[in-house]
Each structure stands twice: as structure tokens, then as C-alpha cells.
Amino acid sequence: MAKAIRVENVSKQYRLGQIGTGSLSHDINRWWHTVRGKEDPYLKIGETNDRTKKGDSQYVWSLRDITFDIEQGDSVGIIGRNGAGKSTLLKILSRVTAPTTGSLKIKGRIASLLEVGTGFHPELSGRDNIFLNGAILGMRKHEIKKKFDEIVDFAGVERYIDTPVKRYSSGMYVRLAFAVAAHLDSEILIVDEVLAVGDAEFQKKCLGKLGDVSRGEGRTVLFVSHSMTSIQTLCKSSIYLTKGVASGILPVNVAVSNYLYGSEQAESNGIYHGDNKTTFGEYKNLVNILEVAFRNTENVISGNFKTTEPIIINIIWENISGVSCSPNIQLKTAIGNVVALIASDSKADWTGEKKKAQGKYISKFTIPGNWLNANDYFLSVALDSHSPRVCYEAHNDILKLTLTDPMDETSIARGMFTSVREDAVLWPALDCSFEKID
Numbered sequence: 001m002a003k004a005i006r007v008e009n010v011s012k013q014y015r016l017g018q019i020g021t022g023s024l025s026h027d028i029n030r031w032w033h034t035v036r037g038k039e040d041p042y043l044k045i046g047e048t049n050d051r052t053k054k055g056d057s058q059y060v061w062s063l064r065d066i067t068f069d070i071e072q073g074d075s076v077g078i079i080g081r082n083g084a085g086k087s088t089l090l091k092i093l094s095r096v097t098a099p100t101t102g103s104l105k106i107k108g109r110i111a112s113l114l115e116v117g118t119g120f121h122p123e124l125s126g127r128d129n130i131f132l133n134g135a136i137l138g139m140r141k142h143e144i145k146k147k148f149d150e151i152v153d154f155a156g157v158e159r160y161i162d163t164p165v166k167r168y169s170s171g172m173y174v175r176l177a178f179a180v181a182a183h184l185d186s187e188i189l190i191v192d193e194v195l196a197v198g199d200a201e202f203q204k205k206c207l208g209k210l211g212d213v214s215r216g217e218g219r220t221v222l223f224v225s226h227s228m229t230s231i232q233t234l235c236k237s238s239i240y241l242t243k244g245v246a247s248g249i250l251p252v253n254v255a256v257s258n259y260l261y262g263s264e265q266a267e268s269n270g271i272y273h274g275d276n277k278t279t280f281g282e283y284k285n286l287v288n289i290l291e292v293a294f295r296n297t298e299n300v301i302s303g304n305f306k307t308t309e310p311i312i313i314n315i316i317w318e319n320i321s322g323v324s325c326s327p328n329i330q331l332k333t334a335i336g337n338v339v340a341l342i343a344s345d346s347k348a349d350w351t352g353e354k355k356k357a358q359g360k361y362i363s364k365f366t367i368p369g370n371w372l373n374a375n376d377y378f379l380s381v382a383l384d385s386h387s388p389r390v391c392y393e394a395h396n397d398i399l400k401l402t403l404t405d406p407m408d409e410t411s412i413a414r415g416m417f418t419s420v421r422e423d424a425v426l427w428p429a430l431d432c433s434f435e436k437i438d
Contacts, residue, residue: 005188006069006104010101011099062085067248072107072218077255079259090112108188211233283391287321289327289383296309297310305404313379314362315327315329319358322357325390328384331377334378375425379401
């Protein structure tokens with residue numbers, strides 16, 4: 001398939017302001033600090049692209065050596081934390097700004113929705129802005145007229161279409177802007193995180209339209225969002241940006257996992273030694289989780305299992321003070337959806353009806369085979385009690401569990417429901433009976 005976008009070694013550097021900061025006194029003060037070898041008193045961000053630190057240079061690299069290819073018709077998510085360089089990358093792709101180094105090749109016309117009001121003139125009516133945006137894309141007037149009714153209907157602003165857009169609410173503004181970008185004939189559609197302005201119904205409508213644009217019309221979509229659910233719904237691949245550095249094109253589940261757990265990477269080898277705990281005030285040093293491990297039925301430690309295999313979760317913990325408590329575990333997906341909360345099934349353990357003697361304990365939880373779908377999961381463990389309601393110690397996202405379908409005779413319903421399975425969390429083997437009643 002033809003390449004729609006090719007980006008090669010693109011970097012973007014900005015120079016931090018040295019003059020013109022608002023007053024002559026600021027400029028003189030900055031000069032005087034420089035003469036004395038002191039740092040700029042008005043410096044706010046640094047060259048590392050980390051907004052929490054002051055840099056030692058007047059330059060900041062927003063992007064560094066970005067390289068990737070996007071095929072025609074692909075829908076690609078771009079994710080990263082605030083300040084990662086997402087908006088800068090989209091501005092370069094939209095030709096709003098030029099890269100400092102590197103090159104990019106784009107095949108086709110681009111419609112961009114980078115922020116509320118992009119490409120709209122506030123004094124013009126909604127009708128005039130539709131034709132203005134179409135003209136910018138190189139469309140003829142009769143081509144825009146063919147799409148006009150669809151745009152107005154999708155945006156839901158028919159009553160206000162001849163009103164200057166400066167009178168529109170932010171929600172109306174973004175609805176019309178998205179409708180224009182999505183319906184006019186461009187080969188590439190770039191959407192920044194402006195959809196957060198719309199309500200839930202409109203966001204759902206937009207995601208449906210973006211899916212139609214990519215899969216049905218064969219147009220290329222680049223989509224930025226902090227909603228990992230939206231990214232996974234719309235995209236099969238994604239680019240993960242962190243401090244101006246890109247991962248390249250990754251499968252969407254991998255990119256989302258890196259985004260959610262990149263700063264606190266869970267152990268993937270199946271064992272954790274209790275060094276990332278959270279304790280709570282007066283409850284410190286009363287208990288201690290020493291080790292958590294995934295084991296198979298042969299007691300072998302691993303972070304990778306087949307969906308058909310039982311998984312035994314071993315928790316070794318110490319009761320230092322003799323309090324009443326029991327371990328519980330939480331499993332969640334890479335996008336943060338909780339799959340299961342599992343606690344001891346002993347009422348006495350859970351309600352605090354009996355205290356445990358001081359010493360070390362091992363607790364075991366078994367996840368049956370043929371229960372979870374093939375996916376990556378993350379485990380959290382806590383020691384707490386219900387009465388009184390106390391969490392003594394928590395260890396969050398400490399182990400990564402990877403389940404794969406063996407695709408052999410042990411795998412249930414192999415080859416069936418493939419489209420459903422991609423989104424399902426559970427894929428249990430349930431008994432089913434058939435009886436003719438007529």
C-alpha cells in the first residue's frame with residue numbers, strides 16, 4: 001500500500017525568549033543576572049523538555065529525531081503526556097510550522113483540527129467558514145455545496161448557520177469544525193484532543209465518523225487523545241511520545257501499555273520482591289508484602305501463560321504486629337479497566353473476627369484456565385481488613401501478566417468469534433446444553 005506520510009529524522013527546536021518579555025526592566029534584570037553568571041530569573045522551561053526542571057540553555061527541543069511511515073488508509077493514534085510534543089508534531093504535519101531538522105513527505109490534502117477555532121474566521125458566519133475551509137483545501141464551490149447539508153446536519157447547528165461563529169459556544173464551534181474537517185474531501189485527517197470539548201454523545205458520534213473515514217473511505221486519520229479507550233476503539237497502531245522522543249509505529253495495545261505504565265514499569269518476569277509499596281500514615285510497618293509471583297501448576301515462575309492454563313498467584317507476606325488482615329488482588333487491562341477484584345473467601349479473615357499471629361504467611365489465589373482472553377494484564381496487591389476498614393499496605397501495578405491463545409486443540413472455540421474476541425476481556429469455557437423442544 002502507498003505511503004501517505006513519511007517522516008524522517010524530524011526535530012523541532014524553540015528558542016526561549018530573551019527580549020520583549022513585557023517590560024524594559026525585565027530585559028535589564030535578565031542582562032544583569034547573565035553578567036553576574038546567574039541563571040535567567042524568568043526561565044520557565046529547559047532544554048530537556050521536562051517542564052518540572054530549569055534548563056541550562058536558552059533552547060528547548062520539543063521533538064528529537066522522529067521517524068515513522070504511515071500507510072494510506074491507516075488510522076494512527078498519537079499518545080503521550082502533556083508536554084510530550086504531540087501538538088508540535090501535528091503542527092509540523094499540518095505545515096503550520098516547519099521542522100528544525102529532518103524532512104517529511106505527505107501525499108494528499110490535509111484537513112486539520114488542531115484546536116477550537118482552527119481555520120475559522122470569527123467574524124464570518126458558519127456558512128461562510130464552511131466554504132472558506134473548502135477553498136483552503138482546494139475544493140471548488142460546487143463540490144462544497146454537495147457536502148454542505150451533511151456538514152450542517154452532523155454539526156447540529158442549522159439554526160445558527162448564518163450567525164457569526166464568534167457567537168457560538170465552544171461546543172458548537174468544535175462540532176462545526178469537526179464536521180467540516182471530516183466531511184470535506186481531504187486524503188488525510190488530523191484531529192487533536194479538541195473532542196474533549198463536546199459532550200459524550202457528540203464524542204461517540206465523532207469516533208464513529210472517524211472510523212467510517214478510515215475504514216469506509218480509505219482516508220488516513222491521525223488522532224490525538226488522552227482517552228485510551230477512544231484510541232483503542234479507533235486505531236490499530238499508535239505512536240507513543242515521551243519528552244519529544246517517539247517510539248515509532250507500535251501496535252495500539254503496546255503503545256497504550258507504555259503510556260500507562262512507562263513510568264512505573266511492571267515486572268514482566270513473573271516475580272516481584274516488594275520494593276514499590278505504598279503505606280498509609282499510622283499503619284506503617286505493621287505488615288509487609290515480601291514477594292508476589294505468578295506460578296504454573298508445576299510451581300514454575302513466569303509472566304507468560306496460555307489462556308488455557310491455570311495461573312497461581314503466590315503472595316508471601318509478614319504480619320509484624322499481629323493485626324487482622326488478609327491480601328486481596330486487582331487485575332486490570334492495559335487501558336486501566338479493572339477486570340477482577342479478588343479477596344480471601346474467609347469471612348473471619350476479611351471482617352477481622354480473628355487476629356493473625358505475628359509471622360510470615362503465604363496466600364495463594366488461582367485464576368482458572370479458559371477464563372481470561374488473550375491480552376496483557378497488570379496486577380496490584382494490598383493487605384487490608386474490612387472491619388475496621390483499613391488498608392495497611394498497597395503495591396500497585398507490580399506484575400505484568402501476558403496471556404496468549406495457543407491456537408491448538410486445547411483452545412476453545414478456535415477460529416470462532418474473532419471480531420468479538422478482540423474486545424472481550426473474559427473468554428470463559430462454559431457448559432452449554434442443547435435440547436429439542438418442538
